[in-house]
Amino acid sequence: MLFNSPEKVDLADEEFRLLSTFIYEYCGLYFDESNRFLLESRLQKRLRTYHFDSFLKYYHYLLFHQDRVQEINELLNVITTNETYFFREQNQLDAFSNEVLPYIAQQKARRRQIRIWSAGCSTGEEPYTIAILLKESGLFEGWNVDIIGTDISQQVLKSARKAEYSPSSFRTTDSSRIRRYFKTSENGKQILCDSIRTMVHFGHHNLLDEKMLGLIGECDLIMCRNVIIYFDRDAKAKVISAFHRKLVPGGYLFLGHSESLMNISTAFKLKHLSRVMVYQKPGDDG
Numbered sequence: 001m002l003f004n005s006p007e008k009v010d011l012a013d014e015e016f017r018l019l020s021t022f023i024y025e026y027c028g029l030y031f032d033e034s035n036r037f038l039l040e041s042r043l044q045k046r047l048r049t050y051h052f053d054s055f056l057k058y059y060h061y062l063l064f065h066q067d068r069v070q071e072i073n074e075l076l077n078v079i080t081t082n083e084t085y086f087f088r089e090q091n092q093l094d095a096f097s098n099e100v101l102p103y104i105a106q107q108k109a110r111r112r113q114i115r116i117w118s119a120g121c122s123t124g125e126e127p128y129t130i131a132i133l134l135k136e137s138g139l140f141e142g143w144n145v146d147i148i149g150t151d152i153s154q155q156v157l158k159s160a161r162k163a164e165y166s167p168s169s170f171r172t173t174d175s176s177r178i179r180r181y182f183k184t185s186e187n188g189k190q191i192l193c194d195s196i197r198t199m200v201h202f203g204h205h206n207l208l209d210e211k212m213l214g215l216i217g218e219c220d221l222i223m224c225r226n227v228i229i230y231f232d233r234d235a236k237a238k239v240i241s242a243f244h245r246k247l248v249p250g251g252y253l254f255l256g257h258s259e260s261l262m263n264i265s266t267a268f269k270l271k272h273l274s275r276v277m278v279y280q281k282p283g284d285d286g
Contacts, residue, residue, distance in 0.1 A: 008044060009044065009047050009052070009053060009054060009055065010040075011036065011039070011040040011043075011055050012054075012055070012056075014056075015054070015055035015056050015059065016031075016036055016039070016040075016055075018056070018059050019031075019039065019043075019055060019058075019059055020032075020039065022059065022062060022063075023075070023079065024232075024235070026072065026206070026208075027076065027152055027206050027207070027208055028207060028208045028230075028231045028232075028235030028238070028239065029079065029080070029230050029231065030230065030231055030232040030235065039079065040055075042078045042079050043055065043058065043075070043078065043079070045078065046058060046071075046074060046075065046078065062075065073153075073154050073155075076152050076153050076154075077153050077154070077155040077156075080152065080153050080156075081230070082122040082123060082153065082156050083122075083226075084122040084123060084125045084126060084169075085125050085168065085169045085170065085171050085172065085173075086125045086128070086129050086165075086169055086170055086172070086173045087129055087172050087173050087174075087177075088125070088126065088129070088172065088225070089225065089256070089257055090172065091257075091275045091276050092225075092254060092257070092276050092278070093129065093133065094274075094275065095273040095274060095275060095276045095278065096130075096133065096221075096254070097133050097136070097137060098274070099273050099274065100221065100252055100273070100278075101133070101134065101137050101139055102137075102139065104220050104221065105137075105139040105140065107250065108143075108220065112142065112143045112144065113143060113144035113145075113146070114134075114140060114143060114144070114145055114146070114220050115146040115147075115148070115217060115218065115219045115220055116130055116134075116146070116147050116148070116219065116220060116221045116222070116223070117148045117150070117216060117219045117221070117222045117223070117246070118130060118147070118148065118149045118150070118223045118224075119150055119205070119207060119222060119223065119224040119227065119243075120150070120151055120152075120207070120224055120225075120226075120227035121149035121150060121151050121156075121157075121160060121202070122151055122153075122156050122160070123156045123159040123160050123165075123169075124149055124156075124159065124160025124161070124163060124200070124202070125165070125169055126149070126223060126225070127147050127148070127149035127160075127200045127202075128163065128192060128196060128197070128200060130147055130200075130223070131147055131196045131199040131200050132177065132181060132196055134147070134199070135195075135196065135199070145199060146201075146217075147199055147200045147201070148200075148201060148202075148203065148216065148219075149200055149201070149202045149203075150202065150203050150204070150205035150216075151202075151204070151205065152204070152205065152206050152207070154204055157202050157203075157204060160202050161202055163191065163192035163197045164185060164189045164190070164191050164192075165182075165189060165190050165191075165192070166188075166189055166190075169190075170190070178190060181193050181196055203215065207227075207239045207242065208235065208238055208239065210242075213242050213245075213246070216246055217246075218246060218247070218248050219246050219247055219248065219251060220247075220248055220251050220252070221247075221251060221252040221253075221254070222243050222246065222247060222251070222252070222253050222254070223254045224239075224243065224253070224254070224255060225254060225255060225256040225257075225259070226256035226258075226259070227256075228240075228255070228259055229256065229258065229259055233263070233264065236264050237264055237265060240253075240261060240264055240265045240267070240268075241265065241267070244265070244267045244268065244281060247281040248281070249281055249282070249283025250280065250281060250282075250283060251280070251281045252271070252278055252279070252280050252281075253268060253278065253279040253280070253281070254278050254279075255278075255279070257276075261279060267281070268280060268281060268282070269281075269282050
């Protein structure tokens with residue numbers, strides 16, 4: 001039975017179990033009982049889109065409908081959190097610019113190529129920040145620079161490629177940088193200059209999908225900040241293992257300031273920099 005009322009649909013216990021398991025197995029996002037209301041409220045719009053009167057019907061749509069892949073993308077768009085901005089977590093970025101980039105430049109001086117992966121890049125502020133810092137360092141002129149931004153949400157990737165930002169994206173950005181790298185559009189937003197925008201390319205990626213992982217080449221540094229906090233321990237371990245495989249020996253892993261590998265992985269060594277601690281893959285640094 002269909003319905004045309006905008007009234008809220010209740011999420012039954014079994015429906016919550018089915019949907020949360022489906023989401024977890026697909027992309028690692030873990031919704032426990034404490035997140036039940038969040039899941040229920042964010043999926044109301046998807047039910048209204050199809051005039052479903054139960055979450056079970058929506059679950060069956062995700063499993064069996066011919067357009068299920070498109071709807072899974074819509075599902076991920078509404079349940080993921082995409083809070084980000086330029087030059088976030090400045091202490092880490094200072095260490096990145098002042099200590100890590102000179103190290104990579106020295107180690108890769110012969111090959112003159114660098115690849116950095118921003119995993120869970122949301123609307124693009126992080127990989128574009130990386131591009132600006134590489135440009136300002138002056139260490140990689142004439143190098144093959146490859147900055148990759150990936151996310152599971154197609155919607156945020158569309159925004160990232162557009163590279164047009166509102167004031168909330170610049171809450172910690174120096175005004176001189178805004179003037180240098182952006183121009184104001186007719187609608188008052190800031191459009192990133194082409195010289196920075198073209199340094200980054202974006203792709204859709206599920207961190208738990210081994211086939212998708214194969215599309216990412218070896219990286220000198222991976223930033224995955226404030227992403228794995230939404231995973232349970234097993235999913236975190238799978239993602240961190242994948243990062244370890246993708247990093248070159250001596251490569252760096254940057255997590256969010258509240259994230260750590262404690263009880264998750266012993267494959268990395270903790271690297272003490274001037275104001276922060278990051279993770280490094282052991283091995284031949286050359």
